[in-house]
Amino acid sequence: xxxxxxxxxxxxxxxxxxxxxxxxxxxxxxxxxxxxxxxxxxxxxxxxxxxxxxxxxxxxxxxxxxxxxxxxxxxxxxxxxxxxxxxxxxxxxxxxxxxxxxxxxxxxxxxxx
Amino acid sequence: xxxxxxxxxxxxxxxxxxxxxxxxxxxxxxxxxxxxxxxxxxxxxxxxxxxxxxxxxxxxxxxxxxxxxxxxxxxxxxxxxxxxxxxxxxxxxxxxxxxxxxxxxxxxxxxxxx
Numbered sequence: 472x473x474x475x476x477x478x479x480x481x482x483x484x485x486x487x488x489x490x491x492x493x494x495x496x497x498x499x500x501x502x503x504x505x506x507x508x509x510x511x512x513x514x515x516x517x518x519x520x521x522x523x524x525x526x527x528x529x530x531x532x533x534x535x536x537x538x539x540x541x542x543x544x545x546x547x548x549x550x551x552x553x554x555x556x557x558x559x560x561x562x563x564x565x566x567x568x569x570x571x572x573x574x575x576x577x578x579x580x581x582x583x584x
Numbered sequence: 585x586x587x588x589x590x591x592x593x594x595x596x597x598x599x600x601x602x603x604x605x606x607x608x609x610x611x612x613x614x615x616x617x618x619x620x621x622x623x624x625x626x627x628x629x630x631x632x633x634x635x636x637x638x639x640x641x642x643x644x645x646x647x648x649x650x651x652x653x654x655x656x657x658x659x660x661x662x663x664x665x666x667x668x669x670x671x672x673x674x675x676x677x678x679x680x681x682x683x684x685x686x687x688x689x690x691x692x693x694x695x696x697x698x
Contacts, residue, residue: 475626503684514588514674514689515627522684561626565684572687574626 473498475564475575483581484552492547492578494562502564504545505572506536509559521545532556552582587611588690590675596696603662605693607675616658617676617687618642618650620669627674633658634681665697 474497484490496502503522507515519530526538536547545562562575587610597603607616615634619627619642629642631650639650647669649661662669672694676687 505686507686507689512691514691515676517686517688520684520686572627572629574628576624576626 473502473564473566473571473573475562475573477560477562477575477578479578480576481579481581483583486554486582486584487551490549490552490556490580490582492560492562492580494545494547494575496543496545496562496564498564498566498573500566502566504536504538505563505565506530506534506545506547507561507563507574508532509561509577511558515561518547554582554584556580557582588675588677588688590673590690590693592693593691594694596698597665598698599666600664603665603695603697605660605673605675605695607658607660607690609656609658609675609677611677611679611688612655613677613679614655615678615681616652617678618648618658618660619674619676620644620671621674621692622671630660630673665695667697669695670697671695 476495505520506518509515519528521528521538529535534549559577561577563572565572589608591606617632618630621627628644630648633639633652651659672692674692675690678687
């Protein structure tokens with residue numbers, strides 16, 4: 472069975488500092504991995520995905536994510552955080568067939584001015 | 585943003601009453617999904633549709649039914665609402681069944697069952 476863990480419920484970072492939101496996964500076969508962001512009273516917005524190839528994936532709003540197969544991780548990163556990055560972030564995994572996404576529980580990111 | 589409209593956006597109702605939530609898309613995507621979002625659980629799939637009149641159960645389908653009579657509309661029905669179904673419900677769409685494609689989400693319906 473597939474599963475996704477986001478070990479931190481809450482991440483606090485000062486504006487201008489680098490941020491990392493962690494995600495680990497368990498899936499058979501080669502996974503497809505996704506990050507989504509959710510702002511208050513809104514749906515999830517797609518940020519980026521890893522399918523294959525380069526382990527560093529670049530996405531929207533200056534975010535990037537690093538895929539590490541040996542550690543089964545897909546951490547979301549940004550070199551310099553903005554207050555406007557404050558939101559709820561979800562990691563998701565899908566197997567290499569179908570659209571059976573499994574979402575992590577979410578991590579709330581707070582960027583402090 | 586993908587053309588996805590969920591209605592109503594908020595609803596308060598009583599235990600035992602039927603409730604229907606609507607998802608309407610203007611993208612002509614074949615695949616549609618209903619999720620519920622609860623603290624600590626992320627999103628969990630309730631039902632999904634892979635075409636008109638073609639639906640299947642997800643992880644947490646008990647107490648829910650769906651219908652899709654047109655490509656653009658996917659309805660979620662709680663036949664007899666219970667307090668455990670208080671949640672935020674999200675509709676999502678995708679163009680392809682390929683698992684390397686992202687799903688796109690509506691803005692949700694906040695449902696409270698008293």
